[in-house]
Amino acid sequence: MSTFDFGEMSTFDFGEGPVPAHRHGNRDCTPGGWVADTASVADTVRVAGNARVYGDAKVRGNARVTGTASVAGNAHVHGNTCVAGNALVAGNAEVSGDARVTENAKVYGYAQVSGSARVYEKAKVCENAKVYGFSRVSGNAKLSGDARAHGGVHVHGDASVMERYHLVHIDGLGENGGLTMFRTTGGGHMIQAGCWSGTLRAMRDNLAMPHAHGWDNPERCETQYLSVLPLLAAHKKLWKREG
Numbered sequence: 001m002s003t004f005d006f007g008e009m010s011t012f013d014f015g016e017g018p019v020p021a022h023r024h025g026n027r028d029c030t031p032g033g034w035v036a037d038t039a040s041v042a043d044t045v046r047v048a049g050n051a052r053v054y055g056d057a058k059v060r061g062n063a064r065v066t067g068t069a070s071v072a073g074n075a076h077v078h079g080n081t082c083v084a085g086n087a088l089v090a091g092n093a094e095v096s097g098d099a100r101v102t103e104n105a106k107v108y109g110y111a112q113v114s115g116s117a118r119v120y121e122k123a124k125v126c127e128n129a130k131v132y133g134f135s136r137v138s139g140n141a142k143l144s145g146d147a148r149a150h151g152g153v154h155v156h157g158d159a160s161v162m163e164r165y166h167l168v169h170i171d172g173l174g175e176n177g178g179l180t181m182f183r184t185t186g187g188g189h190m191i192q193a194g195c196w197s198g199t200l201r202a203m204r205d206n207l208a209m210p211h212a213h214g215w216d217n218p219e220r221c222e223t224q225y226l227s228v229l230p231l232l233a234a235h236k237k238l239w240k241r242e243g
Helices: 200-207 218-242
Strands: 002-004 010-013 018-025 031-036 167-171 178-184 188-193 196-198
Touching (some): 178 218, 200 218
Antiparallel strands (some): 010 018, 018 031, 188 196
């Protein structure tokens, strides 16, 4: 809700009572969203009409804040980034590079999302977690603690990655270049290898089925995947013990 004082002063309620604020002036002359006077938004930034920037947040470069998205707290959004949908970037979080935070995703705490990373659906990245490179975090996944997602991994579903060792990525396997195993809620796990995903048991069963994979070089692929099963099993045991 906004109020006006004969055009000299305006306020807007971002959820904790009205504060001095103003409409952002987009360069394409479209109606800009509300920006608290305590926040800082560069002239090069586009803030859509229903988007919000408040607190001491800073938005710089060619960043876009669209839909009903919000940038709040001491968050810093810059580069060619996009915060869209109903997404929230808050706390002391930083979103930079060509990163995208969309749909109902949340990035907060001291989290960092950079490079060409994507955080979307209902995913959360918080505390000191980092997502960078071409990595993706989606579904109900949550990265917290000092978790890291890099190297083009895709963390999804009900992943619960709280530490660096809660995500294992091994490059150079199979025909798709790598394998990722991450911890899920309750100490479970999920493996992603190219377009295939499943548990460790499912992978063992799959590898035991001759000519069932469609690989150009099944012998090489099977040998590589089989060689890392003991390592994956060790992580599975540790995560299950953690609960």
